[in-house]
Amino acid sequence: MQIRGVMPTVEELGSAPELEVLVDAWLSDEAFLRTVEDLAAELLLLRTDTRHQLPVLGPLAVAGLDQAEVYRATVEAPLRFASTLVAEDRPWTEVLTADWTLTNSTLAAIYGLDHDPDGPEWQRTTWTDGRPMAGWLSDSEVWRRHVSNGSNFHRGRAAFVADTFLCDDIAGRELSVAGTVDITDEAQVAQAVRDQPACAGCHQTLDPLAAFFWGYKEQIMRNAVLDAYAMDCTWDWSLGEPDRGAYRPEHFCYPLQLFDVSEEQGWQDWDLRGPGFYGQPLGDLRDLGAAIVDDPRFATCTARTFYAYLTQVERDQVSDSLALELADVLTSSDWSIRALTRAIVLHPTQSRRDATGPMITRPEQYARTLHDLTGFRWETDLDPIGCQGSPNSCWGTVDLLSSDLFGFRALMGGVDGSAVLDPTHWPTPTRTLAVQALAAEAAGWIVAEDFARPSEDRRLFGGIDTDANDDEIRAHMVWLHGRVLGEPDADVEATWELFVDVRDRSDTDTAWRVVLTAMFEDLDGW
Numbered sequence: 001m002q003i004r005g006v007m008p009t010v011e012e013l014g015s016a017p018e019l020e021v022l023v024d025a026w027l028s029d030e031a032f033l034r035t036v037e038d039l040a041a042e043l044l045l046l047r048t049d050t051r052h053q054l055p056v057l058g059p060l061a062v063a064g065l066d067q068a069e070v071y072r073a074t075v076e077a078p079l080r081f082a083s084t085l086v087a088e089d090r091p092w093t094e095v096l097t098a099d100w101t102l103t104n105s106t107l108a109a110i111y112g113l114d115h116d117p118d119g120p121e122w123q124r125t126t127w128t129d130g131r132p133m134a135g136w137l138s139d140s141e142v143w144r145r146h147v148s149n150g151s152n153f154h155r156g157r158a159a160f161v162a163d164t165f166l167c168d169d170i171a172g173r174e175l176s177v178a179g180t181v182d183i184t185d186e187a188q189v190a191q192a193v194r195d196q197p198a199c200a201g202c203h204q205t206l207d208p209l210a211a212f213f214w215g216y217k218e219q220i221m222r223n224a225v226l227d228a229y230a231m232d233c234t235w236d237w238s239l240g241e242p243d244r245g246a247y248r249p250e251h252f253c254y255p256l257q258l259f260d261v262s263e264e265q266g267w268q269d270w271d272l273r274g275p276g277f278y279g280q281p282l283g284d285l286r287d288l289g290a291a292i293v294d295d296p297r298f299a300t301c302t303a304r305t306f307y308a309y310l311t312q313v314e315r316d317q318v319s320d321s322l323a324l325e326l327a328d329v330l331t332s333s334d335w336s337i338r339a340l341t342r343a344i345v346l347h348p349t350q351s352r353r354d355a356t357g358p359m360i361t362r363p364e365q366y367a368r369t370l371h372d373l374t375g376f377r378w379e380t381d382l383d384p385i386g387c388q389g390s391p392n393s394c395w396g397t398v399d400l401l402s403s404d405l406f407g408f409r410a411l412m413g414g415v416d417g418s419a420v421l422d423p424t425h426w427p428t429p430t431r432t433l434a435v436q437a438l439a440a441e442a443a444g445w446i447v448a449e450d451f452a453r454p455s456e457d458r459r460l461f462g463g464i465d466t467d468a469n470d471d472e473i474r475a476h477m478v479w480l481h482g483r484v485l486g487e488p489d490a491d492v493e494a495t496w497e498l499f500v501d502v503r504d505r506s507d508t509d510t511a512w513r514v515v516l517t518a519m520f521e522d523l524d525g526w
Helices: 019-028 029-044 067-087 105-111 138-145 155-166 188-196 197-213 222-232 266-269 286-292 297-309 322-334 335-347 363-374 429-451 470-485 491-504 508-520
Strands: 101-103 123-125
Touching: 019 029, 019 335, 029 067, 029 297, 029 335, 067 101, 067 105, 067 138, 067 155, 067 335, 101 105, 155 197, 155 266, 155 286, 155 297, 188 266, 197 266, 197 286, 197 491, 266 470, 286 297, 322 335, 429 508, 470 491, 491 508
Parallel strands: none
Antiparallel strands: 101 123
């Protein structure tokens, strides 16, 4: 479950190979790449369907896209970038140093990227606006999510980078600051962060990191795009010069212009510190990416991040000794995420779960497990009639376990990337209610589906029919306990009694539906 997000098969549970052999096979499974994407989504807080999305206008409307396609392209590109590194066994350092990025046709239309219509859906490309290429540090969607609000001069982005990749929570430092600075006066604030010792304590680190991002616009939100198209994507020069040349309407129409080379030195206009990394002056984002991955804190922070995600603990709960041990595995394997994950799931702490506490099935794992077992997806289509007339309404079919706008991801313990930023790793009433509804839906679906198919094409009921005798039913229950709950040698007496009780009051199909519902609700098993 940690590696693939699905239960092992009955054959895997009963096979002769040692656990290490199975782990190596699971790490080569395509499903592990989805786990990497889930981790990256939680780390970067990118899956934010509750926020207003970029509107379907201009070339996006001409292409006939719906809102879901735009959302998936913008959200999934940085995540697929991460899983591509793992799939190709590339060093994890490239998340901050790579000179390429990924795009599909939708993202290419949004940002004016090169994309071959005859090639694969996701293709390697480069940004064409002059920005330095440095993996996630150069990614437009990372910086559209992590905006630079008000007049904070990209300090929020700098704090995000330090915390995410170095585990240095600059914003969490305890400092006592005299209340003598008028924070509404930008010039006074700019002077204070240089001259006041209490302010400089943070800003001598923060501002040089922030200086790397001055080429990026503070934000590009949906309303800015709507307003730009309402102005025909052209600045009305009869109004005089725009307040800021790099913020004209044409920059907010597709392809969006999130980066402008002419803005890169904007920190100089406020006499702020130039680009640097913890006292080391640097040039641009390429230098920053290289400096971060060369910093020993990047290896230990990456180890903490992966260990915390896979074992469902907080990063600061990972001991220094364990972080150093895992960081050594990472660096000595040429920054292999597979090697790091292998070391984590096989670590002695995982055979002593009392050391880290029980784990709970994440919404993404629950969705993948049920689909693997049954082929069922919990989906809906709530598009209003005539939604094509609105640029932010048509979503089509939505998976309820990977959505917060329509579904139950946060309610089941996940994050929505906007209001819910930390996962919940313990049972909650909302999780229980969602699981009960999902389990009943999936059980009803697979019983009807399986018994309507030839025996050899079934997922959970191969080799048994609705007229099976009691011995055959009990034997199949043993197999179901192994396949669904990972308990190949389970005592099925309680399951048998439940089945008989329902069958006596209804019929065999209903009995199987109730039994499977109970199994799918068995969170202890998953």
